[in-house]
Amino acid sequence: MRNKNEFGIREFLKDYPGMSLVPSRGSSLVLEGVFSFSGMPKNKLSITDSYQIRITVPEKFPRAIPTVVETVRKIPLDGEHHVNNSDGSLCLGSPLRLLQKIYENPSLVGFSENCLVPYLYGASHKLQTGEDFPFGELRHGDKGIIDDYLVLFGLKTADQMKQALLLLGIKERIANKKTCPCGCGQRLGKCSFRQKLNRYRKLASRSWFRDHQAKLGAGK
Ligand SMILES: [Zn+2]
Structure with a gap:
């Protein structure tokens, strides 16, 4: 029997009322719906936007990273928006950096605020302005991950x-x-x-x- 507020689902659903828990096979938790957010980073454009997404939270969360798929392809799959060609999942950052952020705030709201919203802000920023993702950009794929790990490990x-x-x-x-x-x-x-x-x-x-x-x- 799962804890009813596992990973702080209740707070997540309160903060993101367009999302809901959907039945899933296996032990992962699946949340689906419209994810609305506002972002106004320092000295950057203020953006309010929403995406239809599905978040799959693995059983081992927070020691494993949720997968996020944007379900209507508002974000193009063109290799320039950090979407994995293989499964359509969003590249939210290098895995170790994501695990670190999740460790520091191990809840679904923490994951959303620290990993997901910054990515979606970047995607909206690019879609609206044509400029590149505004935050210290990693190269897409393994090259970017390796670059990031060299920095993390020094x-x-x-x-x-x-x-x-x-x-x-x-x-x-x-x-x-x-x-x-x-x-x-x-x-x-x-x-x-x-x-x-x-x-x-x-x-x-x-x-x-x-x-x-x-x-x-x-x-x-
Ligand atoms: Zn040494």
Whole structure:
């Protein structure tokens, strides 16, 4: 039996009254409807807009990221609006950055305000002005994710970054005996980079990091 206010659904439905809970198979939670928002970031255009969307919240939320699909294709699938060609899901940001934001405010309202609205604001901004997404823009797909992780981890090369993700996929005790990815030449356990990695350990499971590492750079 699920908790009736799981993930703060009640607050979410109050803040976004066009959305409603729809029956779903499996253990994910599905919310569908019209998502209306207003955004007025500092020194940016004030935008009020709405999108028809479906949010699928995985059972492991907040240690897994909801998937959002815009169901009527107001946002074009042209490779320039951060929509995944494969399943039509919106690219809200790099997975680790999203997990970090969700961790800091682990509710559906937190996810909406910190991950979804900034993306939709960017999409509306682009649709209305023709200008690019106004926030520190990542390249679409794996390249953008790798760029973002180099910044998050403070590493220089994609190989170092992959090594860091590999270490997040194994037990801390064992990872500490491996060579540190930062290039210091020491074991991870002897380098302060360990603390940086440990901040990410709490965001998702080891198997999440293993899957993510395996998929990253595998195709796109
Ligand atoms: Zn190091």
